[in-house]
Amino acid sequence: MISKLEMFLALAKTRHFGRAAESLGITQPTLSTGIRQLEAQLGVKLVERGARFGGLTPEGQRALEWARKIVGDTRRLREEMRARHAGLAGHVRLAVIPTALTWAARLTARFAKTHPNVSFTILSRSSVEILGMIENLDADLGITYLDNEPLGRVTARPIYHEHYALVCHKDHPFAQHDRVRWADVAAQRLALLTPDMQNRRIINRYFMEAGTVPKALIESNSTIVLARQVLEGDFVTVLPEDLAGFLVQGQDLRMVPIEGSGAGPSVGLIALHQEPYTPVVQALVRTAQGLGAGNRK
Incomplete structure (x- = not known):
């Protein structure tokens, strides 16, 4: 079922059968079949179909919440089992506001010194896009503003204040x-x-x-x-x-x-509020806390 839930998430994100299939590296008929099989397993219609994607049904909207949780939990389970077997390794997708990219580089460079088998993709995005990426499981963590606009269901760790x-x-x-x-x-x-x-x-x-x-x-x-x-x-x-x-x-x-800039808005690391975090994410959060503590001295 996990693979079918992945298909469902891709379709809900792209709202297009062809683009969803392409993002997963499968054919469109394979995607369509997977969605139908998922609907049959759940006993409800998830997607409105016509000549093209017509949106999610009310049941589909609810299933989307469960799909994100189940797929997210499955990924965390895989990461934890791999860490127990082979130590900290894997790949982290980090979405960062443009003004914090120097801090992102500082964070990942410090992390790489003690965990050289973890690789990163660092993407520059707006604060709104970062929240969407984390919610949609397109990013594992984000670096963004913490106290100016609603963050939603995330855990935040302050790193620094802007001046x-x-x-x-x-x-x-x-x-x-x-x-x-x-x-x-x-x-x-x-x-x-x-x-x-x-x-x-x-x-x-x-x-x-x-x-x-x-x-x-x-x-x-x-x-x-x-x-x-x-x-x-x-x-x-x-x-x-x-x-x-x-x-x-x-x-x-x-x-x-500039006069009057003072202690500006707080910027920090955010992750989806789900426990337990993978060992890699836990270690990265600890590194961010250390970086923030050093900045406050």
Whole structure:
């Protein structure tokens, strides 16, 4: 039944028989047969069918919740048995907000020193996408904001607080300042993250508290694009200090702290709230806690 539940999850995610089959590496007739067999086993209709996928039935929506739990539990069981037999090994899918990618690299590098047989896929995603990926079992863990928007059914481990800085060209008038104000930044030619990014919403709130509204002339979901835009023209951007410090290294760029940034929003590791975690996830959570403790010293 597990393989059929995997098919059902893929179909519910893609909402398309062909794409679901392709994602699983099987043919569409095999997928359709598997779904029908699952329906026969459960004694209910799960999927509305016509010329194409027509959505899940009410029973299908309920079965989707069970499928996620059963498949998730099965994967954790396999991982734990493998760890007991061969030690910590396997693959972790980590979804990360763009502004926390330097911290993701720091976390996985520290983890790899003691657990070299664990590999990672690190994906840059928005905070909303990260929650969806974890719920749909497309990511094992996430690094995202913890205290600004609802997280849902996850367990969170804080790692650090964001502090914000202006990034400008070395020839920009602000490059010689010790710090700048949010109101001064708002008057500049701004390149910022897109509005769908939680970081942008946080930045907008800081501007509003300073009594101003920013007008971004360049928007991107990539911090690399923002840094390059600053390097190529007379634009400035606002980024968390850790990421800003990394991006300005070896470039004709300067990082200037922004007054009033204080102890910003908390960022940390999240995982679906299900026990027990696999040994790999447990070890990664412990590493994240150690990284956070070191950052708070």
